[in-house]
Amino acid sequence: MTLFGRNIPIAFSLFVWFGLWEIVGRSGFSSFIPPFSKVIETAFVIAQTGKFAAAAAISLRSFAAGMALAIVVGLPLGFLMARVAFARRLLGMWVNIFVSAPISALVPLLMAVVGIGETTVVVTVFLFAVFVIVLDTQVGVQHADRSLVEMARSFGARRSQIYTKVLILSALPEILAGLRLGAIRGVKGVVIGQLLVAIIGVGELFELYSKHFLMEEFWALVMIVFLFAFAISESLAALERKVEYYAGSR
Amino acid sequence: MQNDTAVEVRNISKIYSGNVEALREVSLAFPRGKLCTLLGPSGCGKTTLLKIIAGLIPANSGEVWVNGRQVDGPGPERAFVFQDFALLPWATVLRNVAFGLELRGMPPEQRNEIARKHIAEVGLAAFEASYPNQLSGGMRQRVGLARALAVNADIILMDEPFSAIDEQTRRKFQEELLDLLKHHRKTVIFVTHSIEEAAYLSDQITLLSPRPGRVAKTIAPGIDHSRGPDEIRRDKHYLDTVDEIWQMLKQYVD
Ligand SMILES: Nc1ncnc2c1ncn2[C@@H]1O[C@H](COP(=O)(O)OP(=O)(O)OP(=O)(O)O)[C@@H](O)[C@H]1O
Ligand SMILES: [Mg+2]
Numbered sequence: 001m002t003l004f005g006r007n008i009p010i011a012f013s014l015f016v017w018f019g020l021w022e023i024v025g026r027s028g029f030s031s032f033i034p035p036f037s038k039v040i041e042t043a044f045v046i047a048q049t050g051k052f053a054a055a056a057a058i059s060l061r062s063f064a065a066g067m068a069l070a071i072v073v074g075l076p077l078g079f080l081m082a083r084v085a086f087a088r089r090l091l092g093m094w095v096n097i098f099v100s101a102p103i104s105a106l107v108p109l110l111m112a113v114v115g116i117g118e119t120t121v122v123v124t125v126f127l128f129a130v131f132v133i134v135l136d137t138q139v140g141v142q143h144a145d146r147s148l149v150e151m152a153r154s155f156g157a158r159r160s161q162i163y164t165k166v167l168i169l170s171a172l173p174e175i176l177a178g179l180r181l182g183a184i185r186g187v188k189g190v191v192i193g194q195l196l197v198a199i200i201g202v203g204e205l206f207e208l209y210s211k212h213f214l215m216e217e218f219w220a221l222v223m224i225v226f227l228f229a230f231a232i233s234e235s236l237a238a239l240e241r242k243v244e245y246y247a248g249s250r
Numbered sequence: 251m252q253n254d255t256a257v258e259v260r261n262i263s264k265i266y267s268g269n270v271e272a273l274r275e276v277s278l279a280f281p282r283g284k285l286c287t288l289l290g291p292s293g294c295g296k297t298t299l300l301k302i303i304a305g306l307i308p309a310n311s312g313e314v315w316v317n318g319r320q321v322d323g324p325g326p327e328r329a330f331v332f333q334d335f336a337l338l339p340w341a342t343v344l345r346n347v348a349f350g351l352e353l354r355g356m357p358p359e360q361r362n363e364i365a366r367k368h369i370a371e372v373g374l375a376a377f378e379a380s381y382p383n384q385l386s387g388g389m390r391q392r393v394g395l396a397r398a399l400a401v402n403a404d405i406i407l408m409d410e411p412f413s414a415i416d417e418q419t420r421r422k423f424q425e426e427l428l429d430l431l432k433h434h435r436k437t438v439i440f441v442t443h444s445i446e447e448a449a450y451l452s453d454q455i456t457l458l459s460p461r462p463g464r465v466a467k468t469i470a471p472g473i474d475h476s477r478g479p480d481e482i483r484r485d486k487h488y489l490d491t492v493d494e495i496w497q498m499l500k501q502y503v504d
Contacts, residue, residue: 151336
């Protein structure tokens with residue numbers, strides 16, 4: 001971002017928005033919007049409570065399990081669809097539909113199938129994350145340089161070596177992008193899953209704060225969740241940039 | 251098959267899906283230790299034939315014999331040099347050159363030592379740690395050549411290796427290739443579009459007809475490379491060979 005010809009760090013734009021928020025909050029414009037400083041203060045208070053620690057633990061566990069499942073299923077499926085025309089024809093349409101479908105609408109349905117509890121949340125995270133991982137992996141592997149595969153074969157590469165030494169590395173930038181988008185959706189999945197179905201973890205806190213009109217706490221929690229998603233996505237993005245650098249002129 | 255034949259193809263036919271007949275009944279022998287060129291109009295099946303010899307694509311019928319054995323896939327006695335270099339963009343020059351050995355499961359110190367030797371041989375010793383996108387086209391093709399030399403295959407298949415390289419580098423490269431071949435006894439099967447390149451480098455030139463590719467003619471230019479390159483390029487015998495090939499190819503262009 002540039003302002004008056006100078007380079008302004010991205011953090012500066014956050015400051016402006018947070019400043020605006022502070023002003024609106026102090027003006028008493030709406031009881032839904034407490035001042036930003038209050039929210040941050042509250043965030044530190046909340047973060048130290050046992051209730052939050054317990055909620056965070058449950059939520060993290062569901063997130064990690066759902067993401068792990070999405071990766072374990074998503075990567076091989078993406079490879080399969082990229083390499084086998086039949087799999088692509090069979091699944092391609094569905095993956096493309098679900099990648100843009102409002103998964104939230106399915107969550108109540110899940111409740112009927114999986115029941116109410118942590119499992120539902122895990123499945124929600126999985127559904128939110130898996131399709132974009134499949135799609136990006138497929139695109140990455142399909143766009144992998146054909147001549148690199150041919151080269152590896154000419155030097156006697158076994159089938160498994162073509163995957164481990166060429167295809168995975170060649171598709172790594174797209175795979176990482178898929179994981180990053182998947183993780184962001186996964187965070188959404190945790191919150192939505194816990195809000196809509198199983199009233200546990202962070203979702204339970206959200207429910208509690210909004211029901212009792214605790215807006216400072218509510219926004220503080222939003223900020224914490226936002227920060228978590230941001231941290232994950234940024235660290236994956238950093239990894240992506242490193243890989244892009246090595247992948248050079250692909 | 252005689253002992254001095256490195257590669258022989260017998261009655262090779264290839265029809266791609268969509269009924270594209272690329273090759274029809276091609277039979278050819280490539281003598282050991284010689285540089286043999288495949289020449290012909292665009293689309294006549296030169297790359298197809300080379301890839302069939304490499305074992306990268308199957309023929310519809312016919313046989314490929316390498317060192318007296320029939321083959322139906324890639325093998326360690328053959329190495330390919332690609333027109334588009336086909337270097338791993340995420341790997342250094344050293345790792346790229348050692349890649350064939352890595353695939354064979356050779357331990358790192360051993361394969362890096364061999365790779366270093368061949369990197370030096372193609373004049374890239376200072377660039378071991380560079381990545382392909384930091385190199386010029388000519389340097390990238392040297393990496394491709396070093397990679398093929400590193401696996402110590404005695405048959406090297408080259409698909410228009412110098413086509414993406416400027417004329418000066420190309421001539422320098424041709425000299426280096428001849429020089430290399432003097433020291434290593436390799437059989438080279440070389441695809442090119444350049445009549446001059448073929449006449450200058452080859453011990454044997456095979457002209458293929460337009461699609462479906464068949465053997466139209468085989469010529470042995472017999473250029474004496476002990477003389478300097480400039481002298482050869484003024485030599486009557488060399489010029490006659492170039493003209494002979496041109497007369498053949500001319501009919502296809504019209
Ligand atoms: N995978 C493929 N599927 C279908 N047709 C193909 C395929 N590869 C090549 N062909 C066709 O086969 C014919 C021979 O192709 P090939 O690449 O072997 O020609 P070439 O002599 O190497 O041409 P060039 O000199 O332009 O490189 C061409 O007509 C081409 O269109
Ligand atoms: Mg070709």
